[in-house]
Amino acid sequence: MRVLAAMSGGVDSAVAAARAAEAGHEVTGVHLALSRNPASYRTGARGCCTIEDSNDARRAADVIGIPFYVWDMSDRFHEDVVEDFMDEYAAGRTPNPCLRCNEKIKFAAVLDRALALGFDAVATGHYAQLRTGADGLVEMHRAVDGGKDQSYVLGVLDQEQLRHSLFPLGDTPKALVREEAARRGLLVADKPDSHDICFVADGDNAGWLREKLGDRAPNHGGDIVDDATGEVLGQHGGTYGYTIGQRKGLRIGTPAPDGKPRFVLDIEPVAGTVRVGPRERLAVTGLRGIRPRWCGTVPGTLEGPGVTVQLRAHGDEHRARVVVTPDGPDTEVEVELLDPAYGIAPGQAVVVYDGTRVVGSATIAATERVPA
Amino acid sequence: MTSRTVYLDHAATTPMVPAAVEAMTARMLEVGNPSSLHASGRQARRVVEESRETIAQAVGCRPGEVVFTSGGTEADNLAVKGVFWARRGADPRRTRVLTTAIEHHAVLDTVHWLEEHEGAEVELLPVDSHGVLDLDALRASVGRDPASVAVVSVMWANNEVGTLQPLEEVVAVVGPHGIPVHTDAVQAVGQVPVDFARTGVDALTLTGHKLGGPCGVGALVVRRELGVTPIVHGGGQERDIRSGTLDVPAIAGFAAAVELAVKNQAEHAARVFALRDDLVRRVVEQVPDAHLHGAPLDGAATGRLPGNAHLGFPGCEGDSLLMLLDARGIECSTGSACSAGVPQASHVLLAMGCDEESARHSLRFSLGHTSTAADVDAVVEAIAPVVERARAARA
Numbered sequence: 001m002r003v004l005a006a007m008s009g010g011v012d013s014a015v016a017a018a019r020a021a022e023a024g025h026e027v028t029g030v031h032l033a034l035s036r037n038p039a040s041y042r043t044g045a046r047g048c049c050t051i052e053d054s055n056d057a058r059r060a061a062d063v064i065g066i067p068f069y070v071w072d073m074s075d076r077f078h079e080d081v082v083e084d085f086m087d088e089y090a091a092g093r094t095p096n097p098c099l100r101c102n103e104k105i106k107f108a109a110v111l112d113r114a115l116a117l118g119f120d121a122v123a124t125g126h127y128a129q130l131r132t133g134a135d136g137l138v139e140m141h142r143a144v145d146g147g148k149d150q151s152y153v154l155g156v157l158d159q160e161q162l163r164h165s166l167f168p169l170g171d172t173p174k175a176l177v178r179e180e181a182a183r184r185g186l187l188v189a190d191k192p193d194s195h196d197i198c199f200v201a202d203g204d205n206a207g208w209l210r211e212k213l214g215d216r217a218p219n220h221g222g223d224i225v226d227d228a229t230g231e232v233l234g235q236h237g238g239t240y241g242y243t244i245g246q247r248k249g250l251r252i253g254t255p256a257p258d259g260k261p262r263f264v265l266d267i268e269p270v271a272g273t274v275r276v277g278p279r280e281r282l283a284v285t286g287l288r289g290i291r292p293r294w295c296g297t298v299p300g301t302l303e304g305p306g307v308t309v310q311l312r313a314h315g316d317e318h319r320a321r322v323v324v325t326p327d328g329p330d331t332e333v334e335v336e337l338l339d340p341a342y343g344i345a346p347g348q349a350v351v352v353y354d355g356t357r358v359v360g361s362a363t364i365a366a367t368e369r370v371p372a
Numbered sequence: 373m374t375s376r377t378v379y380l381d382h383a384a385t386t387p388m389v390p391a392a393v394e395a396m397t398a399r400m401l402e403v404g405n406p407s408s409l410h411a412s413g414r415q416a417r418r419v420v421e422e423s424r425e426t427i428a429q430a431v432g433c434r435p436g437e438v439v440f441t442s443g444g445t446e447a448d449n450l451a452v453k454g455v456f457w458a459r460r461g462a463d464p465r466r467t468r469v470l471t472t473a474i475e476h477h478a479v480l481d482t483v484h485w486l487e488e489h490e491g492a493e494v495e496l497l498p499v500d501s502h503g504v505l506d507l508d509a510l511r512a513s514v515g516r517d518p519a520s521v522a523v524v525s526v527m528w529a530n531n532e533v534g535t536l537q538p539l540e541e542v543v544a545v546v547g548p549h550g551i552p553v554h555t556d557a558v559q560a561v562g563q564v565p566v567d568f569a570r571t572g573v574d575a576l577t578l579t580g581h582k583l584g585g586p587c588g589v590g591a592l593v594v595r596r597e598l599g600v601t602p603i604v605h606g607g608g609q610e611r612d613i614r615s616g617t618l619d620v621p622a623i624a625g626f627a628a629a630v631e632l633a634v635k636n637q638a639e640h641a642a643r644v645f646a647l648r649d650d651l652v653r654r655v656v657e658q659v660p661d662a663h664l665h666g667a668p669l670d671g672a673a674t675g676r677l678p679g680n681a682h683l684g685f686p687g688c689e690g691d692s693l694l695m696l697l698d699a700r701g702i703e704c705s706t707g708s709a710c711s712a713g714v715p716q717a718s719h720v721l722l723a724m725g726c727d728e729e730s731a732r733h734s735l736r737f738s739l740g741h742t743s744t745a746a747d748v749d750a751v752v753e754a755i756a757p758v759v760e761r762a763r764a765a766r767a
Binding site for chain 1: 691692694695696698699761762764765766767
């Protein structure tokens with residue numbers, strides 16, 4: 001096959017490209033430039049969009065012996081990922097930009113362009129496994145390395161996208177991937193893993209949003225309110241700086257009467273209010289998901305011992321019963337959680353699993369709490 | 373994988389000619405610092421001075437006017453910064469720097485640096501749709517206050533679209549005011565007749581690797597009377613204008629290449645522009661809406677570098693075309709500058725009035741001394757399916 005290997009400049013995508021080439025595919029390395037002004041993104045070795053990363057990817061491609069190009073995806077990335085990120089926080093939700101990037105950029109804009117240019121598939125360094133099921137459909141499963149499993153951020157891929165994807169690392173623990181990179185002479189072998197959000201240069205989400213949202217922000221400050229008593233406990237610098245379930249950074253002076261820590265329970269962007277309370281008030285028993293994306297056939301009701309949902313990257317598995325409303329433009333997903341979950345933020349994705357297999361995903365629109 | 377590489381990126385760098393390789397390698401095993409006083413030093417010095425004379429003879433200057441540098445970028449920096457500082461030092465009113473909007477970044481980034489750090493007032497003069505400097509704009513700009521102009525820099529030939537600039541007219545406008553004119557001629561030497569003295573410019577940049585010599589060596593030809601403040605300080609080599617131990621083998625190879633390129637210029641240009649015209653005509657036959665950027669083909673090749681074919685392919689991304697051709701062994705350029713490998717719309721095409729969209733759908737084929745009719749055939753054969761594919765990738 002002719003394979004386009006998306007190369008971030010990190011160790012995983014470099015080894016993935018090397019493995020694809022070794023498997024006999026005709027591989028071309030492509031680094032995705034996601035900002036026209038690379039300096040505005042993370043600098044150093046941690047991010048995915050710097051000149052240094054582009055050079056690291058180029059050197060890895062040299063070592064592997066494959067052609068290498070940089071594709072400018074900055075306009076699409078800004079439109080589909082960065083703008084969405086800002087809108088979601090402004091609306092009091094907590095988006096996952098990595099999922100969005102996979103859905104709209106890596107396995108959409110890049111894949112479409114690759115297919116048109118004569119490639120058969122896109123290979124990435126994501127930790128997930130693909131295999132063909134009895135029905136002939138491509139199934140996506142969790143990676144062998146549970147600690148690195150990235151099937152959650154790939155839960156947005158549909159069958160067509162999966163049919164043109166390669167994840168060469170899914171069967172290997174991360175430690176062995178690093179060893180393999182060293183053995184292959186890839187200089188990125190000891191480069192640290194990337195964390196956080198690539199376009200927030202210093203990791204200060206709230207500060208970045210304050211600057212970028214400007215007048216688009218619903219507020220730049222307001223009250224932190226005790227959810228039970230309505231008492232104003234303090235002030236915040238903009239609701240977009242908060243996420244449901246957040247404990248740190250509340251800077252509330254008065255201790256709670258019971259001495260227990262308080263968490264963000266609700267964010268009200270229009271009123272400009274952040275409501276806080278004890279952890280038990282964060283318990284969620286069910287949720288409603290919109291914009292579902294299915295990896296294979298559209299399911300009806302999913303239940304049984306293997307059915308679980310994951311509600312955040314590297315989060316726990318929760319046993320669940322999942323009901324999909326009839327297919328159509330307004331199709332939704334109702335999830336009943338059999339194990340309670342805490343601190344679930346609208347905007348995040350719910351990814352549905354059957355055993356290790358990813359069934360699909362939806363965006364969390366609302367959660368059901370235990371009544372006070 | 374194709375067995376043969378079709379190299380059509382000679383404007384980026386061109387293969388060394390055997391005469392240059394021989395001249396260079398012959399010196400590589402010889403010891404001697406040209407500044408040393410003993411026999412080995414004298415021998416090295418002799419090679420440098422003979423090379424200087426060879427180059428002077430070829431480009432129409434006096435040997436003492438050749439200042440060796442590490443290449444075109446350094447020579448451009450030296451000319452623009454060095455002349456700016458020297459002229460402003462002599463008269464603090466001289467703060468204006470006039471240049472064109474289509475210069476190479478070696479000049480553009482230098483003038484912008486002067487603007488940011490040295491209080492220079494930079495004017496980027498406009499060009500017409502063929503990429504030719506607007507002489508009226510130059511005349512008006514100089515005439516507004518000639519006493520405040522430190523230096524004027526106008527390239528001899530544009531590296532992207534190949535348009536030749538009216539240097540003699542520039543000198544006619546600027547010279548009477550006593551304002552020095554620098555020209556970046558790295559693309560021109562060996563391609564079109566270049567005569568320093570006859571043109572009347574005050575400083576001229578040339579470089580080795582664009583004309584069959586080695587990379588990493590070039591020269592600024594600078595009139596003896598023109599003051600140039602050094603940007604590299606040290607041992608005082610090159611009339612104290614450019615310190616640093618001279619690279620004798622590279623200079624020998626550079627001189628051999630310049631000599632040969634200038635000697636063969638007319639014959640080379642005639643052969644290459646015939647190939648280039650053939651390429652343009654047949655590519656347009658294959659892709660009817662493809663169009664040439666820059667000066668029209670004029671046979672006599674007076675308006676355009678003979679080897680330059682800069683073509684627009686509407687509906688395509690230049691980098692898709694480049695990748696698809698590269699996969700077929702055909703090497704060319706999008707002609708645009710890169711930072712982190714991110715393609716930016718070409719400032720040259722934008723200055724010529726192209727919109728951002730059409731500035732991104734272009735390819736530069738640049739032919740040179742090793743180009744053949746078979747290279748042209750290869751492009752003609754590949755171009756239609758490649759363009760079709762690149763268009764599909766944009767949809």
